[in-house]
Amino acid sequence: MLNEDYPDRGNVGPTPAMTSRADETFLDYIADLRSVLMMSPAKKVHPKANAVIEAEGIETKATAESVEAVRDVVRRKLPEAGVWARVYRSTQQAFWNRVCESYGLREDAFLRMLEESDQSGPGSVEWDPDYVYPDYAKVEIHLQPGGYVGHPLAGLRYDYGTRVFGGKVSENDYLHKAMAAKVPTPRDGRVERIMDIACSVGKLTCALKERFPQAEVWGSDISAPMVRYAHYRAIEQGQTVHFLQKAAEDLDALPADHFDLVTVHILFHEVPTPVVDRTIANVYRLLRPGGTFWISDFPSLGNDPHGLHYTNLLGAIDSADNSEPYAPEFVRSNVEAKLQKAGFSLRYENPADMNVHGRVCDKPMKGE
Amino acid sequence: MGDRSALEAELEYVKDLPGFSRTNPQFFSDPMIDKLLEITLLMAGEIWTNRDRHMVMEHLLATEGVVTPERIEAFKDESFAQRSEQQRLQFIQRIFGCLYGDIDVPEDRNHFRWLTGKEGAQDTTDSHSP
Numbered sequence: 438m439l440n441e442d443y444p445d446r447g448n449v450g451p452t453p454a455m456t457s458r459a460d461e462t463f464l465d466y467i468a469d470l471r472s473v474l475m476m477s478p479a480k481k482v483h484p485k486a487n488a489v490i491e492a493e494g495i496e497t498k499a500t501a502e503s504v505e506a507v508r509d510v511v512r513r514k515l516p517e518a519g520v521w522a523r524v525y526r527s528t529q530q531a532f533w534n535r536v537c538e539s540y541g542l543r544e545d546a547f548l549r550m551l552e553e554s555d556q557s558g559p560g561s562v563e564w565d566p567d568y569v570y571p572d573y574a575k576v577e578i579h580l581q582p583g584g585y586v587g588h589p590l591a592g593l594r595y596d597y598g599t600r601v602f603g604g605k606v607s608e609n610d611y612l613h614k615a616m617a618a619k620v621p622t623p624r625d626g627r628v629e630r631i632m633d634i635a636c637s638v639g640k641l642t643c644a645l646k647e648r649f650p651q652a653e654v655w656g657s658d659i660s661a662p663m664v665r666y667a668h669y670r671a672i673e674q675g676q677t678v679h680f681l682q683k684a685a686e687d688l689d690a691l692p693a694d695h696f697d698l699v700t701v702h703i704l705f706h707e708v709p710t711p712v713v714d715r716t717i718a719n720v721y722r723l724l725r726p727g728g729t730f731w732i733s734d735f736p737s738l739g740n741d742p743h744g745l746h747y748t749n750l751l752g753a754i755d756s757a758d759n760s761e762p763y764a765p766e767f768v769r770s771n772v773e774a775k776l777q778k779a780g781f782s783l784r785y786e787n788p789a790d791m792n793v794h795g796r797v798c799d800k801p802m803k804g805e
Numbered sequence: 806m807g808d809r810s811a812l813e814a815e816l817e818y819v820k821d822l823p824g825f826s827r828t829n830p831q832f833f834s835d836p837m838i839d840k841l842l843e844i845t846l847l848m849a850g851e852i853w854t855n856r857d858r859h860m861v862m863e864h865l866l867a868t869e870g871v872v873t874p875e876r877i878e879a880f881k882d883e884s885f886a887q888r889s890e891q892q893r894l895q896f897i898q899r900i901f902g903c904l905y906g907d908i909d910v911p912e913d914r915n916h917f918r919w920l921t922g923k924e925g926a927q928d929t930t931d932s933h934s935p
């Protein structure tokens with residue numbers, strides 16, 4: 438991406454590099470800081486903190502009072518949990534700030550880049566410059582400045598931000614490629630049309646196209662900045678994928694019985710329950726009989742037999758102080774029961790299956 | 806969609822959820838500790854960044870005999886990057902190792918794993934498909 442004030446540092450895979458080496462180096466440091474001071478210690482700090490929180494009789498609920506009660510115990514009794522929470526919060530803010538600042542130096546050039554790719558192929562993107570976003574979708578989830586919908590470069594920022602957030606597994610889209618390789622197919626094996634809902638920057642969408650090169654592959658997302666950037670990224674990879682700005686709850690605008698496979702990776706814990714419910718109904722309608730729905734998300738009440746993991750310290754601090762306002766209600770809902778109520782038959786679910794939290798559902802064949 | 810307004814009415818409650826708006830949390834008894842810890846985390850990052858630039862300059866001088874800002878910006882070298890990564894992890898351990906007292910902090914660079922909260926949870930990539 439050229440801008441005469443800055444030397445072109447090229448791309449990291451399909452992702453434009455940071456504007457300067459200093460920004461890239463700082464962000465590598467932040468990623469490692471999070472590994473060493475946040476991910477690893479969590480294994481020991483969380484159980485200890487949770488025992489104290491429970492002993493204090495604090496019930497973790499999605500209220501400001503409950504969250505503040507958890508923070509209060511942390512302040513009084515749990516300095517190590519305080520370190521964990523502070524490292525989490527400060528590094529989260531730091532990496533977003535640096536990513537936004539660095540790309541921001543070349544903002545005009547990136548906006549031109551998106552305008553150009555809007556008009557280019559392979560593949561396509563469809564979005565509405567006048568779209569009015571619902572308030573629930575404007576939350577700055579994970580503290581990303583402007584959230585998913587509030588800044589035209591939200592997709593670009595999210596792409597680099599998740600490199601820091603995800604650490605090693607994000608490199609070369611490793612995680613998404615590994616997921617795509619394992620996405621189940623309909624029992625009759627027919628995969629001609631695929632829809633990846635809440636596709637964000639289209640990593641899974643492109644990986645699915647790579648696995649099913651003959652299929653027509655679509656990615657949809659509520660956010661125009663996401664689908665526009667996803668299209669840019671797909672072009673960089675030479676993938677013919679179609680992107681569509683559409684809220685999951687509005688997918689009833691698409692034809693019924695149309696897709697063989699629908700995927701949704703980590704949307705459900707990021708939207709309120711009524712949106713999850715409408716999405717499930719829409720997917721049932723979109724799939725042809727015998728089609729398959731694959732959902733990857735946090736464990737929830739229905740498939741977390743060993744007890745809810747997203748509670749106590751993690752539940753309170755992640756939901757409130759990392760802006761995941763809808764995650765608590767998702768984990769307490771029974772998604773498996775909802776899927777069955779909608780008409781799906783549950784082929785497989787495995788709560789221990791990291792990142793997949795595999796829920797594989799089939800829409801019954803006619804007469805089944 | 807037709808029921809947009811019905812949905813909006815159902816979603817009135819979300820404005821009160823923790824995390825709907827950005828918080829400004831305090832995790833230590835004295836809020837200045839929060840600030841000082843943040844400052845040290847960021848400052849060490851700036852020190853590391855400077856150090857990286859020195860290392861790149863030395864490398865370029867030794868191998869090419871000249872250094873220009875453009876050359877530094879374009880510099881990429883796999884074995885340099887691997888060495889630098891090891892040094893960065895040591896740098897972090899050396900400065901911040903004391904923070905958790907006697908908790909030994911093993912290295913786990915799969916940043917998704919911890920979200921499951923389950924010991925022994927499988928990584929996506931080694932779990933078998935249905």
Ligand SMILES: C[S@@+](CC[C@H](N)C(=O)[O-])C[C@H]1O[C@@H](n2cnc3c(N)ncnc32)[C@H](O)[C@@H]1O
Pocket residue numbers: 574585586613634635636637638639640641657658659660663683684685686701702703704707708712
């Ligand atoms: C965590 S990201 C999804 C990650 C993506 N599936 C992947 O595998 O990389 C959440 C995405 O959901 C989108 N989103 C939020 N609310 C939505 C809705 N109601 N309908 C569709 N997409 C939505 C956001 O714009 C964001 O891109």
